[in-house]
Every structure is written in C-alpha cells, then in structure tokens.
Amino acid sequence: MRIIIDPKSNYSIYEQIAIQIKSAIASGQIKADEALPSIRGLASSLEISVITTKRAYEELEKEGIIRSVAGKGFYVNDINKGYLKEKQLVFVEKIATELVTEAKNSGVSKSELIDMISELYD
Numbered sequence: 001m002r003i004i005i006d007p008k009s010n011y012s013i014y015e016q017i018a019i020q021i022k023s024a025i026a027s028g029q030i031k032a033d034e035a036l037p038s039i040r041g042l043a044s045s046l047e048i049s050v051i052t053t054k055r056a057y058e059e060l061e062k063e064g065i066i067r068s069v070a071g072k073g074f075y076v077n078d079i080n081k082g083y084l085k086e087k088q089l090v091f092v093e094k095i096a097t098e099l100v101t102e103a104k105n106s107g108v109s110k111s112e113l114i115d116m117i118s119e120l121y122d
Contacts, residue, residue, distance in 0.1 A: 001030055001037075005046055013048055017056035019091070022065060025076055026085050032078035036066060039074075 003020045005013055024030040036057070037045070043053040057074050060066045065084070066074050103113045 003042070003046060005048065013046075014052050014056040014059065017042075017046075017053065018059050021056070021060060022084060022088060025065065025079070026081055026088055028081075030076055032076050034076050035072075036074045036076065 001021070001024045003017055005016055009016055011019065021030070021036070030036070036042075039053045039057060040050055043050040046053070057066065057068075061068060061074070065077060065079060067077050068074055100113070108116075
C-alpha cells in the first residue's frame, strides 16, 4: 500500500490517509485481517507526526473498518466491501458536485470539464 500526501489538498493529512486506506480496502489491495503499517512506521515513512497517523487510524477504527489488537497493531476488519464502495461513491459524488459548481461559476463548459477530467483520470 502506497499513501501519497498532497499538501495542497482540501483534506487534512489524517483524512487523506484514511481515504487512501479505505480505497485500498475497497479495491482489494488490502485484505481482511491484514496488518496495517504501525503508527510510528507510517508516520516515519510519510514524514508526518505520529499524532496525525494515530488520528487517521482512530477514525478508521470508529467506522469499524480496522481494529486494534493490543501489542500487535491494527488490522483490517472483514467488512462488507459493497458498503464501503457505496460510501466512497457518496464521497466522490460530493467532490464532483463541488467541482461542477466551481466549473460553472468559473465559466468552464461541460465539454471542457469532461476533457479535463478525462486527462486527469488517464
């Protein structure tokens, strides 16, 4: 699993981590009962605070996506991937709505927006 932090993102670092872990689980890149990187290990590899990584894991744990095993670390729960995928679609729809609104307000045509998205997607 590779996590990329975008300092220009509208989302905080812990949210970016949580979003990318959810995506990896939904896509099957991370499987049920698989261990996640340690909090300190992930913080070190991303060059961020341990507190930030801990918050991302806590949020995922609150959602029931991962669980903490005392003395061993964090593991992926066996969750309904369809449910997780649906949550991701709702998230993407929210972002897309904001994008379309901004494009309309900026005078970007529908075809120009579709072209931009196609280029970014590829």
